[in-house]
Amino acid sequence: MTLPSSGAISLSNIAGEFGGSTPHSMSEYYRGGSNVPNHGNTTNIPTSGQISFSNFYGTSNTAPIDNQISGTLGADSPPIPNKYNAQKTGAAIAGQNGINSTAGFGSFSGTNNTFTNPAGTTTFTVTSMYVSGSDILPNDFQTTIGLLGNFSGQTWNQTTGRSTITVNGVTKDLTSTYNAFGGPTTSTPVFTVTGNYSYLSATTQNNNTLFGSSGSFTATFA
Amino acid sequence: MKLEYNEIKTIHEEDIEFEENGVPFTADIIKTDYVPINFEGTPKNFCLRENHPNSQYLHNNFKSRMLTEWLIELGYDTEFYFVNVETNEITKKQISNPHIEDVPFTESMEI
Numbered sequence: 195m196t197l198p199s200s201g202a203i204s205l206s207n208i209a210g211e212f213g214g215s216t217p218h219s220m221s222e223y224y225r226g227g228s229n230v231p232n233h234g235n236t237t238n239i240p241t242s243g244q245i246s247f248s249n250f251y252g253t254s255n256t257a258p259i260d261n262q263i264s265g266t267l268g269a270d271s272p273p274i275p276n277k278y279n280a281q282k283t284g285a286a287i288a289g290q291n292g293i294n295s296t297a298g299f300g301s302f303s304g305t306n307n308t309f310t311n312p313a314g315t316t317t318f319t320v321t322s323m324y325v326s327g328s329d330i331l332p333n334d335f336q337t338t339i340g341l342l343g344n345f346s347g348q349t350w351n352q353t354t355g356r357s358t359i360t361v362n363g364v365t366k367d368l369t370s371t372y373n374a375f376g377g378p379t380t381s382t383p384v385f386t387v388t389g390n391y392s393y394l395s396a397t398t399q400n401n402n403t404l405f406g407s408s409g410s411f412t413a414t415f416a
Numbered sequence: 417m418k419l420e421y422n423e424i425k426t427i428h429e430e431d432i433e434f435e436e437n438g439v440p441f442t443a444d445i446i447k448t449d450y451v452p453i454n455f456e457g458t459p460k461n462f463c464l465r466e467n468h469p470n471s472q473y474l475h476n477n478f479k480s481r482m483l484t485e486w487l488i489e490l491g492y493d494t495e496f497y498f499v500n501v502e503t504n505e506i507t508k509k510q511i512s513n514p515h516i517e518d519v520p521f522t523e524s525m526e527i
Binding site for chain 1: 428429432433434435436438440443445447460461462463464465468469470473474475477478481
């Protein structure tokens with residue numbers, strides 16, 4: 195649902211689509227301000243300066259629904275000596291890839307590192323996406339995803355409205371985790387916040403396929 | 417202290433034109449007034465068209481901003497206080513003091 199693509203537009207139209215308090219003012223409706231989100235369906239609206247009603251033709255508060263990111267795969271440097279063949283592959287921004295590692299590897303596309311929830315109301319920026327494991331527990335590899343923002347204590351599904359990630363055909367479930375060290379067999383992983391990002395790890399029993407360590411990737415969230 | 421307020425919905429404007437997949441339709445603009453009951457705060461309002469797909473999300477965002485504005489109007493420092501959006505209670509932030517926590521524990525001994 196959008197504002198009309200031609201004809202007369204009023205402040206009531208704009209408030210009806212983006213929300214706002216009376217008395218309405220055009221200055222409430224710069225893109226990136228308190229009422230207008232910054233996404234593909236608001237690109238015609240200026241972020242500052244001159245603003246006119248025609249800037250709002252065909253715009254919508256709802257973001258284009260986006261369930262994919264892309265980039266280049268890489269591998270984290272293994273420990274030395276790597277006695278148990280520890281591996282960590284995928285992509286991660288330096289300092290934002292979860293516990294036990296601070297180096298970055300692989301990369302995310304500068305223009306395609308975000309996805310939305312299924313309703314298109316919230317956009318998430320991915321900071322890490324990798325699978326790690328070793329020969330100690332060869333059938334219990336762990337998938338870790340990092341998102342910009344504080345989602346502490348929330349599950350993947352509560353936060354994003356999604357359940358799985360598929361990277362170049364390799365699918366990992368992010369809604370339950372297998373406990374290879376005893377305790378409950380499975381539980382629901384939740385985000386841990388650190389700095390300005392949060393990360394969540396899920397271990398899937400008997401699914402030790404890595405995301406790959408080189409070449410381009412497309413990740414799909416379902 | 418719990419911030420109590422009335423929430424009053426009225427039709428602000430009728431039959432405003434929008435589009436869905438290129439097909440025009442009309443909708444009323446609903447105005448929600450938030451009027452303080454037990455504290456001195458300015459009334460707030462939020463307008464949105466009826467049946468907006470992001471209605472709950474947009475209203476929650478507005479309420480969060482509104483509660484912070486009232487907190488400031490009541491003279492609270494937002495660095496130390498926030499309003500719990502679930503309960504509307506003014507709550508003191510739990511701020512850890514790294515300077516205190518980093519002090520190592522040492523036993524005293526009699527000289």
